[in-house]
Amino acid sequence: MAITKSGGYTDHHRSEKFRKKRQKIYEEERIRSLKICLIEFYKELNKDYDIIKPIDLNDKKRNKELTIHKISMEQIEDFISKYAETKPPGF
Numbered sequence: 001m002a003i004t005k006s007g008g009y010t011d012h013h014r015s016e017k018f019r020k021k022r023q024k025i026y027e028e029e030r031i032r033s034l035k036i037c038l039i040e041f042y043k044e045l046n047k048d049y050d051i052i053k054p055i056d057l058n059d060k061k062r063n064k065e066l067t068i069h070k071i072s073m074e075q076i077e078d079f080i081s082k083y084a085e086t087k088p089p090g091f
Helices: 012-048 057-061 073-086
Strands: none
Touching: 012 073
């Protein structure tokens, strides 16, 4: 006669280990998905607008030449990566 157990995981330690592993995978996927969405949003935004560094308007008052510095795609991707990692689950 076969010996059967009541179902579910039989070893509590293993089930906790697998749960933590799945949770980590879900978190990494959530961050990856958020990064992709934000980068696509930036690309759409970049079609009509430029993202620039802040301009010091006091320079204009002092008769200094105002310079506009565009932010590179690498800087945007770096910012998006850092931002996505700070968002809580479910965002």
